[in-house]
Amino acid sequence: MASVKLDRLTKQFGAVFAVAGLDIELPDGEFLTLLGPSGCGKSTALGCIAGLEKPSAGSILFDGTDVTERDPHERNIAMVFQDYALYPHMSVRDNIAFGLRQQRLDEATIGRQIDAAADMLDLGALLDRKPVQLSGGQRQRVAVGRAVVRNPAVLLMDEPLSNLDASLRVKTRTEIKRLQREIGTTAVFVTHDQEEAMVLSDRVAVMRAGKLQQIGPPMEVYRKPANLFVASFIGSPAMNFFEVETGLEDGVIRCRVGQTVLSLPTGVVAEQSLGAIRGGRKAILGIRPTDLMANAQRDLTLEGDVFLVEPIGPVSYVDAEIGGQAVKGLCEPDEAPAVGAKVRFGALAARVHLFDPASEARL
Incomplete structure (x- = not known):
């Protein structure tokens, strides 16, 4: 050895x-x-x-x-x-x-x-x-x-x-x-x-x-x-990404996804990145489909229109259009929404990632 x-x-x-x-x-x-x-x-x-x-x-x-x-x-x-x-x-x-x-x-x-x-x-x-x-x-x-x-x-x-x-x-x-x-x-x-x-x-x-x-x-x-x-x-299905505008208000990070504003704790980014966020900057927000649960109460919510449901046995993936883009989330098979219905996804703030669009590095 x-x-x-x-x-x-x-x-x-x-x-x-x-x-x-x-x-x-x-x-x-x-x-x-x-x-x-x-x-x-x-x-x-x-x-x-x-x-x-x-x-x-x-x-x-x-x-x-x-x-x-x-x-x-x-x-x-x-x-x-x-x-x-x-x-x-x-x-x-x-x-x-x-x-x-x-x-x-x-x-x-x-x-x-x-x-x-x-x-x-x-x-x-x-x-x-x-x-x-x-x-x-x-x-x-x-x-x-x-x-x-x-x-x-x-x-x-x-x-x-x-x-x-x-x-x-x-x-x-x-x-x-x-x-x-x-x-x-x-x-x-x-x-x-x-x-x-x-x-x-x-x-x-x-x-x-x-x-x-x-x-x-x-x-x-x-x-x-x-x-x-x-x-x-890393990860299957692949992570969902959103182009967002960020800012620091009242001690939290505000991210606008379409018409939705998400509030994230400052701990989701490195301390050295907070200065740039405070002044407002573009970023890429990522959420894994396995962390985006349909019909669940979480820190963050996103709403969209279902266009596909993919049952794979123990879980089903739900594809919805949110802010003009396709987003994939997860649900229990017996709770899968119908195609064409509205769906509300919930995510924990600790499972959200922010990246710099220029360097592609994690913030």
Whole structure:
């Protein structure tokens, strides 16, 4: 097991910076997810940690030792890929054993390691099968088993669940998290799926265009997004945004949304932003659909006309037009308003976010 430090990690392809000055420190045993849309640099950063990509600048340290120039086999890492990368002519047993035999371990030790991995990942009945005889979820468990059986210092996973169907993704991510907890390996997981990141991670590092936007525990990133990009990327359905005029009156922040004036406590913004708000300024107000409840008495209310109701089982989403824009909220299925009816949404002031429209930073 090892701590990992990325110190101003940079990877440049011609004039394009795939990774630009990435600074991240992982303590030993942490599960970190690099999260972001396609092309944000997350897989390139993972490749640099693995030694598959050579950084253009910066350094990578394992337990304080600089490994930037070391080859992958010198780093004691294991990697799980998106496409499984199993040997089709080998049995599950031999696929798992392959890396151990490359290390020239004796067969008794290899056997014990295979049995331990098979037990953890429920592969015992599959050891003599070939990959073609396995489902997608089973193949991915074999790929994970082949990686962890070597007891790597760092386990790297590049979108390993993206080829699985929805139910298998949920099951497999649970197995990956449980396994990582049991063996205590430092893990770096790459995905564009914010739900996977929220469920699996000790911390989430959100990336955009090669740059780190925010890093922190999943619920901290969800509840206190650092900027508009993080606020819009994290959370499903996406956050509602309103362009508002703000001002400070009688010790509260006034925000005008269409014809509605909302009153927010000053604690929803940083103290250094209050001066600008006092003089009046434009801002972008954000409220998550899951924090905007239909037919509920809350600190803030917004009224609109329903144009769509989306039942998804335990809850229903209600889409309404408010101030000329579409807004999504939440309701109990049995209390869903009819299409064309008026709806009143309620939100807690503590769940409202304000952002600067120019810098996109959280106020």
